[in-house]
Amino acid sequence: MGRGRYRRSVSDQPCPSLAPTLFTWEFATDPYPAYAWLREHAPVHRTTLPSGIDAWLVTRYADARQALADARLSKNPQRHSESAHARGKVGIPGEQRADLMTHLLNIDPPDHTRLRRLVSKAFTPRRVAAFAPRVRELTDDLIDAFADRKEADLIHEFAFPLPIYAICDLLGVPREDQDDFRDWAATMIRHGGGPRGGVARAVKKIRAYLAELIHRKRAALGNDLMSDLIRASDHGDHLTENEAAAMAFILLFAGFETTVNLIGNGLYALLRHPGQRARLQRALEEGDEELLATGVEELLRYDGPVEMATWRFATEPVTIGGQRIAEGEPVLVVLAAADRDPERFADPDVLDLSRTDNQHLGYGHGIHYCLGAPLARLEAQTALATLLRRIPDLRLAVEPDDLRWRGGLIMRGLRTLPVTWGK
Structure with missing residues (x-):
């Protein structure tokens, strides 16, 4: 299908005052109508974010795919033309102060290539497959805790x-310390779209713990990712202790x-x-895992976990979708909008x-494609299949309008x- 009905010159685009209001609680509940408007009328749209930073939003699939793979868009926050003004407003709160900036979401090649090569060993198909029994065990244990109660909060309890x-096990965090990690992670999720102080304090605690864990692991290396990172740093692979902690x-x-x-x-x-849920349950009853695999990909596309890809900054003037972006300006690729582009997906809503035919962008594209996607898919497939098999009559305990979405820029x-169930 051609794009003729979409393409407009910048001068032909409607007045910015007609654009939908973004980043309200109403928008967070259902951003898709606003994104449809932007795709149609202002596909590369400059807006002021809740933090006060101005950034470009890229909303069409073709433009998004181009931007995600464009080497002229750096991941390094120091490339921001207003880096001093933006300090603390770009990226994860507290990561700079905690000396945790040198990770894959903030760096470009060649450092990105080096670090990704080291960490990718943890996410090979063989290693992820070997982790499957542990994921099944965790899933069953969590369901066991609420199965007899006939009610649950599937976010907090599952x-x-x-x-x-799972990620604590992969890193090699001892079981007796994992509840601390759970508390810190809960703080990061709870305050991700609100006050940044709580997140920064949690990051500081995580950094202190990781320094201690690296020290303990170095004395007794194991078969876990943290031990692998330490081995790399100790055997000439140019991975510093700070890089290991940041990773x-x-x-x-x-x-x-x-x-x-x-x-x-x-x-x-x-x-x-x-209707879709019933199809999946029938397939699972018949031992057909194919619909489970395609179904998770569709759920990633339809209402995925990452609304916008993490920050990018133009290293030179760049044109995306006919719109010129100046050097140093931030670019946010709106995965949620791109994955409902009718120019790419039939009946996208x-x-x-x-x-x-589902080449969604839910886990990105290009060299920054999500490294942990195989593990996330394994966890999602295991969680959905096990829960639907064990509690087939699940139903919402509240009206959909009573649910609230976490405020935030990147995650959804x-x-x-x-x-x-069962009542």
Whole structure:
């Protein structure tokens, strides 16, 4: 399908005052109508973010895919033309003060290439497959805790603890310390779109713990990712202790909240689409795992866990979608908008678990494609399949309008998901 009905010159675009209001609580509940307007009328749209930073939003699929792979868009916050003004407003609160900036979301090649090569060993198909029994064990243990109660909050009791315990196991955090990690992670999620002080304090605690853990692991290396990072730093692979801590931190931060939202948003979508849920349950009863795999990809596309890709900054004047972006200006690729672009997806606002032509951007594109995507998919498939098999009559315990979404720029997820069954 051509794009003729969409393409406008900048001078032909409607007055910016006609653009929908962004970043309100109403917008957070359902941003998709606003994104449809932007795709149609202002596909590369300059806006002021809640933090006061001005940035460009890229909303069409083709433009988004181009931007995600464009080497002229740096991940390094120091490339921001207003880096002094933006200090503390770009990236994860507290990461700069805690000396945790040198991770994959903030660096470019060649450092990005070096660090990604080292960490990618943890997410090979073989290693992820070997981790599957532990994910199943965690999933069953969490369901056991509420199965007899006939009610639960599937965010706090299921979608949240599963990935945090999984990533702790992967990193090699001892079981007796994992509840501390859960508390710090809860603070980061709870305050992610609000006061930044709480997040910064949690980051400071995580940094102190990681320094201690690196010291303990160096004395007794194990078969875990933190031990692998230490081995790399001790054997000439040019990984400093700060880089090892920063890598562990970003795997914790990016590796759990995306999966929390994937499971939570996915369960909510299935509860709101009983026909699709029934199809999936029938397939699971018949031992057909194919619909589960395509279904998770569709849930990623339909209402994915990452609303916008993390920050990028133009290193030179760049033209995206006919719009010139000046050197140093921030660019945010709106994955949620791109993945509902009717120029790329047929009936994009329809949830179809059997959709096969589904090259969504839910985990990015290019060299910054999400490293932990295989683990997130494993956790989501295991969580959804196990829960639907064990509690097939799940239903929402509140009206959809009573649910609240966490405010924030990058992630998209529910605060709570109360459900009931068997009553």
